[in-house]
Amino acid sequence: MHTAKALCGIAALFFSAAALAGDLPDPSRTPGALNPDVTQENIHQTVCVKGWTKTVRPPAYYTNKLKKIQIREYGYADTRPSDYEEDHLVPLSVGGNPTDPNNLWPQPRNSEWGADKKDQLEFALYKAVCRGEMSLADARNAFRTNWIAAYKSYGYFLRKYSHGNGE
Numbered sequence: 571m572h573t574a575k576a577l578c579g580i581a582a583l584f585f586s587a588a589a590l591a592g593d594l595p596d597p598s599r600t601p602g603a604l605n606p607d608v609t610q611e612n613i614h615q616t617v618c619v620k621g622w623t624k625t626v627r628p629p630a631y632y633t634n635k636l637k638k639i640q641i642r643e644y645g646y647a648d649t650r651p652s653d654y655e656e657d658h659l660v661p662l663s664v665g666g667n668p669t670d671p672n673n674l675w676p677q678p679r680n681s682e683w684g685a686d687k688k689d690q691l692e693f694a695l696y697k698a699v700c701r702g703e704m705s706l707a708d709a710r711n712a713f714r715t716n717w718i719a720a721y722k723s724y725g726y727f728l729r730k731y732s733h734g735n736g737e
Contacts (some may be wrong), residue, residue: 573615573659575601585680586690587608588594588670590642590671592678592681593677593681593682593683593684593718594666594683594716594717594718595659595675595677596644596675599640599675600671600672600673600675601659601672601714602660602666602672602673602710602713603660603666603667603672603673604660604661604665604666604669604673604710605626605664605665605666605667606728607667608664608665608706610707613665613699613706614700617662617663617664617696617699617700618664618699618700618704619667621671623662623663626662626668627662627668628668632669633656633674634651634656636671636674637651637654637656637676638651638712640656640671640674640675640676641654641676642693643644644675644676646676646678648678651676653679653680654663654676654677654678654679654680655676655677655679655684656674656675656676656684657674657676657677657685657688658673658674659673659674659675659713659714659717660673660713661692661695661696661712662711663692663693664696664699664706664709664710664713665694665697665706665710666710666713667727671716681722683718683733686726687721688717690721690722690728690732691712691713691717691720691721691724691728692713692729693731694728694732695709695712695713695724695727695729696709696719697727697730697731698731700729703727704727705719712714714725
């Protein structure tokens with residue numbers, strides 16, 4: 571009986587990890603890239619200025635074309651572009667590079683860990699950076715390493731800044 575429970579537990583962890591892996595970008599394809607124009611010293615002249623991300627966001631024709639290419643490169647079974655958001659791994663709101671393909675990936679929309687959850691974390695960490703509650707480097711690192719783990723770790727900021735979009 572204990573062996574069966576243990577095997578069920580291991581299987582649940584395996585399938586949970588497999589689902590999680592599909593919600594994160596492949597780090598060899600999308601490691602994240604930073605905008606060299608954004609530093610801790612100038613955040614109040616760049617990312618923390620209302621509307622700043624609109625000044626650096628790439629045009630839709632660029633991201634739509636890249637999304638189609640990357641969906642193929644990622645080998646997704648679902649190849650409908652509308653099922654993905656071409657997302658900046660390191661958000662523009664914390665100084666992610668706007669156009670570097672190393673910072674853009676086709677993020678699945680229809681998932682527990684889809685674009686909406688990442689948007690919540692983006693907004694929360696953006697607010698924390700601009701209010702001096704977190705360093706720019708720590709926010710960037712949270713996205714570059716594992717944004718889902720960061721989502722689970724930064725519950726305080728998520729509750730404090732519970733709405734909006736950080737990009």
